Amino acid sequence: MIIGLEHYLVLGALLFCIGFFIALSKKNAIGVLIGVELMLNAVNLTLVAFSRFGSAEVALSTQVFVVFIIAVAAAEVAVGLALALVVYRNRQTISVDRTTLLKG
Amino acid sequence: MSDFGFHLAFWSLAAMTLGGASMIMISRNLIHAVIWLVLSMLGVAGLYLTLSADFIAVVQVLIYVGAISVLMLFAIMLTPRAERDNSQNIKTGGPAAIVVMLVMISTLWVAIDTDWGAVREAALTDQARLIGESLIKHYILPFEIGAVLLTAALVGAIALARQDDEDAAVHASSLQAELDGDGSVDPVDVIDPPIPSDGEAGS
Known part of the structure; x- marks a missing residue:
């Protein structure tokens, strides 16, 4: 059996779903961020798989796109963790089901 | 490309990636979860290498494995009174599982069922x-x-x-x-x- 595009796509889909479940179900805000990171990694893996196996025109632009995604993910993690610190300083918790200040 | 070493690399790296991600879901300690995240990211970097995307693999190791995990560990250490526990939220766990199952079925269906056309043999x-x-x-x-x-x-x-x-x-x-x-x-x-x-x- 030759390992082709479908293998990487299925792997990316499974990784995305695991990250999605972690992001939806974790109590801790940092746990939610970990899930978002896994989802971004799954998308990057899918893009790189298309870069390897897709048509030659998209081979370079998908990799440039992955570089941009990694840069934006780094910015997102920095701001997200700073927000977690601020929420912790004000509420003494970073549990997402106890930060209910906006709940009616 | 269909040689034994490539198969071994792909399946072991896939097991490493998915196993690390599953251990994040299971593990109760948040610091352990970050360590499992590092393992999973390293598996993804190896998969980039099997896709002959060497620059992306190096960037992945530098930024995700190096910087982001350390940043997350810092954030965990700086919130000492928050719970370290990484447990699931009971209230959202059930609906989240249903939504995730739907997403998984649809994405796997698209990934397997679509005709992706001819496979390019030469890598960039x-x-x-x-x-x-x-x-x-x-x-x-x-x-x-x-x-x-x-x-x-x-x-x-x-x-x-x-x-x-x-x-x-x-x-x-x-x-x-x-x-x-x-x-x-x-x-x-x-x-x-x-x-x-x-x-x-x-x-």
Whole structure:
């Protein structure tokens, strides 16, 4: 059996779903961020798989796109963790089901 | 490409990636979860290498394995009174599982059922040079916007996480009280102990 595009796509889909479940179900805000990171990694893996196996025109632009995604993910993690610190300083918790200040 | 070593690399790296991600879901300790995240990211970097995307693999190791995991560990250490536990939320766990199952079925269906056309045999070579050239020629405007975004995000993160001076004094005193009651951290580590802890020592 030759390992082709479908293998990487299925792997990316499974990784995305695991990250999605972690992001939806974790109590801790940092746990939610970990899930978002896994989802971004799954998308990057899918893009790189298309870069390897897709048509030659998209081979370079998908990799440039992955570089941009990694840069934006780094910015997102920095701001997200700073927000977690601020929420912790004000509420003494970073549990997402106890930060209910906006709940009616 | 269909040789034994490639198969071994793909399946072991896939097991590493998915196993690490599953252990994040299972593990109860948040610090362990970050360590499993590092394992999973390393597996993804190896998968980039099997896709002959060497530049992306190096960037993945540098940024995700190196920087982001350390940043997450810092954030966990800086929130000492928050629970370390990484447990599932009982209320959202059931609906989340249903939604995730639907997403998984649909994405797997698309990935397997679609005819993706002819597979290109030759991989892109000399990628670092090509990516760098296209970043400063064709993608110069997104590149500059990304630079501004990173600068603004990091300055914003520092501005958010920075404590005011009177804020810091209150925080330090409350932290000291917490550490005295907790007893899990060596009091020598605290720089400025403002609360006399003579009453606490005996209890």
